[in-house]
Amino acid sequence: EDQVTQSPEALRLQEGESSSLNCSYTVSGLRGLFWYRQDPGKGPEFLFTLYSAGEEKEKERLKATLTKKESFLHITAPKPEDSATYLCAVQAGDSWGKLQFGAGTQVVVTP
């Protein structure tokens, strides 16, 4: 059965303290891995799509990487505005656009 597991569940960082979030997956025929950011009371906001092992994408203080078994979201020198829940999702097999999500990592960055 396909599974997406995110760790840690919650992360508290000091402003400027870099860290990484993990998303491990077991799926048949990965077609894409997605990272989203979700703020309270809002829908997920798209961040990155990764398609193949070795691929990396960057946006401001965020960098996403992908291996055959997991993806990391690195947050470099975070600011309080980076506080959010970060969701990982995979698209696999013949599911076309359907996404399977992990439970998310809640990140709090304190000044």
Add this chain to the structure above:
Amino acid sequence: GAGVSQSPSNKVTEKGKDVELRCDPISGHTALYWYRQRLGQGLEFLIYFQGNSAPDKSGLPSDRFSAERTGESVSTLTIQRTQQEDSAVYLCASSLGAFGNRFGSGTRLTVV
């Protein structure tokens, strides 16, 4: 429109009543998805539309749940005889191709 629009943003209903949730996708997006997010949990897939047909309804939790879509436009998710376990945020997303779901802000449903 500029983004995916959902209405209402909040809905409180009594147990046993029917509710309808509406989603207006991004103009031109052919694919539309409904997800459910229970408090503190990840998103659960409910149903996917390509145009006005639904090739994948595998996530609908029971026959009390149904959805329809008019052409490549508005979709309505209907929950009949609501139960307390139906309380959740219902999120709609749309995409032009197979990738790149863009989400609305959701409808928070509370069944009392």
